[in-house]
Amino acid sequence: MRPMLATRGTTVPTGAAWLHEVKWDGMRVLVRVAGGRLQLFSRNENDVTIAYPELAGLVEALGDHEVLLDGEVVAFAGGVPSFSALADRMHVRQPARARSLAESNPVTLIVFDLLELDGEDFTGRPLSQRRTALEGLGLAGPHWQVPATYDDGAMLLEATAAQGLEGVVSKKRSSAYHPGRRSKDWLKFPHRASGSYVVGGWRVETGSTTRIGAVLVGVPAEGGLLYRGRVGSGIAGRSGQQLLELLRPLETDGSPFVDEVPRVDAQGTTWLRPEVVVEIAALNVTSGGRLRQPAYLGVREDLDPADLTEPGEGADAG
Missing domain, CATH: 3.30.470.30 (DNA ligase/mRNA capping enzyme)
Incomplete structure (x- = not known):
């Protein structure tokens, strides 16, 4: 049930x-x-x-x-x-x-x-x-x-x-x-704009070749994900390492996003099969559908991408 x-x-x-x-x-x-x-x-x-x-x-x-x-x-x-x-x-x-x-x-x-x-x-x-x-x-x-x-x-x-x-x-x-x-x-x-999104790619931290610095996230759409932005704030230390351990096995050659990802975000990104759901807090969403000042809160292991029936919908009290 x-x-x-x-x-x-x-x-x-x-x-x-x-x-x-x-x-x-x-x-x-x-x-x-x-x-x-x-x-x-x-x-x-x-x-x-x-x-x-x-x-x-x-x-x-x-x-x-x-x-x-x-x-x-x-x-x-x-x-x-x-x-x-x-x-x-x-x-x-x-x-x-x-x-x-x-x-x-x-x-x-x-x-x-x-x-x-x-x-x-x-x-x-x-x-x-x-x-x-x-x-x-x-x-x-x-x-x-x-x-x-x-x-x-x-x-x-x-x-x-x-x-x-x-x-x-x-x-x-x-x-x-x-x-x-x-x-x-x-x-x-x-009261606040927080929701769940699917990770479609990851980027290394500036100055590193191994540490994760940001993820690219989206919401499910027919054939893939709709791009919602790049999230770097909050990804550090042990939480970042745990996230990377989940993402590594999902690496793939092509982008899972069905719309265009800006070149500045796509450059240097390792693409992923869209299987991991994360919780993101943001100031709000722009008219173009991008998250403003997003921050990573954690992995939603209680959710699959199919559970996100509404953009940014999380597993809250209803």
Whole structure:
């Protein structure tokens, strides 16, 4: 199963028909607890349980209940959710390394929906009923929580901006849960221009013959990628080395971009098969579709290029 997704909104809705939640800057997951076992699945249905050992206690916290939950894995930096902090956790597949990082850089599971409870399918029930049942599970622990909802979306949007949070998601209380679908019953209002893009090429760092200095990114289009720009900021040190290790096996002779890449960007670029998705923050997008002042945040191992159904669409809370 894949999670239900939100549509980008223009104006935060008002009235009793809607509730509003904080939009979390993390990795969307579906969480199954059954038979005394915890499993976490990313948006592209990969099992990522091994990366987050600190969540194992959720089995005991649920007692005899078996559930399927929808939520977000979040890592905090300076008290604020940070995708950059989470990126260090997402790629880990070695249990010992995961346990070490769980101590130094722990995550929190933010649970905001209940899809199954003790063998009963809740997806056809209205959100208001799903939330009541979810809150009744008493999930408040050292690494998991059920966040509050709010009646005043405009107030929440203003408060999240002041606190440096990612934004707001507004949901109809009557909405059913539609797995894998993007719905206007859920609307998202992010504060910053951050999204996911596919890497189509890489360039060496100035003065080096081996270190990565920049990547060329785009969004999926028929036959390849549409070019969105060159990203160099944020690619350094260990994160840059980890990225290069992922890209090296994908090197190829031809450009994956279906439109023209400016010569200044194409010169010296090593082209890649478009398979790696990365998260990019940018000031905004120019009228020509180029990212302004982009910065690399990390690899989105929870996403495949096929998951990017909208330009720059990430794996956020909807």
